[in-house]
Amino acid sequence: MWLYLAALLGLYFLRRWYQERQTVENLTEKYVFITGCSAGFGNLLARQLDARGLRVLATCTTQKGAEQLDKVTSERLKTTILDVTSKESVAAATEWVKEQVGNKVSKNYFQRREFSFTLRDDIYVRYQSFNTPLELEKEIQKMCPCKIDIGAVYSHKPIQHNMVHLGAFQAQEKELVFDIDMTDYDDVRRCCSSAEICPKCWTLMTIAIRIIDRALVEDFGIKHRLWVYSGRRGVHCWVCDESVRKWSSSLRSAAVEYLSLVKGGEETIKKVTLPDNIHPFISESLNVVKRYFREYALVEQDILGSKESYEKVLALVPETVRKELLQEFTKKHDSVKRWELLTKALERHSSTLKKMAHTESEIMLQYCFPRLDMNVSKGINHLLKSPFSVHPKTGRISVPINLKKLDEFDPFAVPTISRLCHELDTVSNDEGDAKENEGEPENSRRSRDYKKTSLAPYVKVFEQFLEEMEKSHKKERLKASDMQLDF
Structure with missing residues (x-):
């Protein structure tokens, strides 16, 4: 009987010893989600795990607490605001964690981007957001703003900022x-x-x-x-x-x-x-x-x-x-x-x-x-x-600068809105173009007309910038796919 109990006890300690010797591989690639990191145990645990190389996703109850934690930790640690008593805040934090761990662009990324319009007489319309780029285009045509500003990507659609809990609406990136x-x-x-x-x-x-x-x-x-x-x-x-x-x-x-x-x-x-x-x-x-x-x-x-x-x-x-x-x-x-x-x-x-x-x-x-x-x-x-906005004081277009020709850039030579209107009118009155585009929808033809204006080289610079970003993004996705053996 005593021999049997001794054997069981020995097996228990052997199993415990084996478990304690196990280590987690690729520690620096692991994520850990911790709530209540503004102070106390949560704050201490977040700092210790960050020091050990883990990717810590820390939630704080206040913006001040998040900023203080950011100052004493590495770039690996990410913070957001979470109010556990608010369903909206919990939902936003859940979406945030998915984005951080998945490292993918959220499906509603564009919908959560803020656009601001400045109308005549300095009327500011902030927290505008749209479901699609086409909606944005139609709203610009309707409102005809003097100025368009681009803001952050928020936890919720900016247009709904007054409908969510005060602490839940946060600028995320x-x-x-x-x-x-x-x-x-x-x-x-x-x-x-x-x-x-x-x-x-x-x-x-x-x-x-x-x-x-x-x-x-x-x-x-x-x-x-x-x-x-x-x-x-x-x-x-x-x-x-x-x-x-x-x-x-x-x-x-x-x-x-x-x-x-x-x-x-x-x-x-x-x-x-x-x-x-x-x-x-x-x-x-x-x-x-x-x-x-x-x-x-x-x-x-x-x-x-x-x-x-x-x-x-x-x-x-x-x-x-x-x-x-x-x-x-x-x-x-x-x-x-x-x-x-x-x-x-x-x-x-x-x-x-x-x-x-x-x-x-x-x-x-x-x-x-x-x-x-x-x-x-x-x-x-x-x-x-926003790039390609019209400056209300000068009428000049806010155009991208080609760094390869930086010394040649002349701010007085960039297109103005009046010049572009004249160039577009000239294009539309060109009889040769009318025959070439016969039967083509008006919107499709007009959207291509910029290529025949002084704005074309600046749009090309912008398109090249976007192409480089797209190539880089595809390269990173392919690299991640190879690491996961996801062919």
């Missing part, structure tokens, strides 16, 4: 966007101010695109970027990589902070201060600035041409050198020669004044480095004007 506005350079450009631009100062946008785009590709590993002219005084960038679209506000803020260098408001004189050890991103950016600085800053902007302008530059150098240069500048009368005097003076004093080691670079960067609007980039629910 959106392209990372950058907004660069020429008015932010008013303290360093002499040719224009406010909303005005000209070919001389447009070089600032060219420099900004080159610096930011290089960093996005080489520093962040981003593939899909669409640069768009705003239609008036700036440029926008849409970063469309699938993983980036799901970034939290804190990740977006960190990216903008990484790409920002010019700090301080109107009262700040010196807005760029470099450390002893310059970060590679700044070094690469400086290389871009140097390519344009002489022609742009010294020749076209003539930043040292007048006493008022060169005193602003000299305010950025140490006082001992400043006094010397104020006297020497009277002997030369153009910016190029005065810049040579400045660089030679800095070189002479560099051995005695360590803080002057980067003064020349700091001046160049303060006058040319990109100036980003952080609020536009960090907010997931922030709106941004």
Whole structure:
């Protein structure tokens, strides 16, 4: 009897020992769903499992709790808001988990995208959503908005935002966007101010695109970027990589902070201060600035041409050198020669004044480095004007920019709405085209007419961008299919 009990006990401990020695394979590919992660045990478990490499899907009761958890965990951990007492919130969280685990585009992705219309007299109509692109097209024709903005993809259809529980309606993803506005350079450009631009100062946008785009590709590993002219005084960038679209506000803020260098408001004189050890991103950016600085800053902007302008530059150098240069500048009368005097003076004093080691670079960067609007980039629910919109002030079309011909881009040469109307009227009156399209439905013919207008090359740039995204998406799906042996 005792021998039998001892044998049973031995088998029990042997089975327990075997079970405890089992390990989960491919831990980093496993998902774990945890509720109540704003604080307490749920928060602790989420952080520990994230540290072990699992893909944690954490729900929090408040947006503040979600943001705090995002700050102390890796990019693997994803957060959403969940109110377990709300059926709508539970349903939204269920759909969110399916999207995260399946890594597929939801069937109602387009339906959950926000569109905003600006009508005459600055009437804003937000939280518009549509079941199909055709519905959107018909609504645009009906409302004839002055401006169209694109927002986030939400947990519910935006048009139903007043019908769901307050905490359940959440922005879930959106392209990372950058907004660069020429008015932010008013303290360093002499040719224009406010909303005005000209070919001389447009070089600032060219420099900004080159610096930011290089960093996005080489520093962040981003593939899909669409640069768009705003239609008036700036440029926008849409970063469309699938993983980036799901970034939290804190990740977006960190990216903008990484790409920002010019700090301080109107009262700040010196807005760029470099450390002893310059970060590679700044070094690469400086290389871009140097390519344009002489022609742009010294020749076209003539930043040292007048006493008022060169005193602003000299305010950025140490006082001992400043006094010397104020006297020497009277002997030369153009910016190029005065810049040579400045660089030679800095070189002479560099051995005695360590803080002057980067003064020349700091001046160049303060006058040319990109100036980003952080609020536009960090907010997931922030709106941004749709490509191919018509700017209500200028009538110019917000067109994609071909990066291969960036230096050739002319904001004054882009199509205007009046020009396009004239071109379309010309096409429709062409007798040859009338014979060619005889019997073809009117809508089908008109939808092809843009190819015979000045808008065609810009549409081609956009189509090429979409084709590259589609190829990349198919490649990723094929790769996932091969890994799952799903032929």
